[in-house]
Amino acid sequence: MIEKDLLDILACPVCRGGIRYDAPEEKLTCVSCGRRYPIRDDIPVMLEEEAELPGRST
Numbered sequence: 418m419i420e421k422d423l424l425d426i427l428a429c430p431v432c433r434g435g436i437r438y439d440a441p442e443e444k445l446t447c448v449s450c451g452r453r454y455p456i457r458d459d460i461p462v463m464l465e466e467e468a469e470l471p472g473r474s475t
């Protein structure tokens with residue numbers, strides 16, 4: 418379970434955008450660039466190399 422207070426202090430390491438919790442997928446989505454960060458053992462993994470890029474073919 419991710420606390421809202423934690424979400425408030427998290428920021429995307431790539432663009433510094435805000436983070437939104439995607440509960441059904443257990444991911445954290447950057448509201449600015451759309452990267453999706455995994456959560457492992459309730460710990461947000463805010464690493465660029467771990468992020469899923471938003472759907473695009475390039």
Ligand SMILES: [Zn+2]
Pocket residue numbers: 429430431432433434447448449450451452
């Ligand atoms: Zn971002």
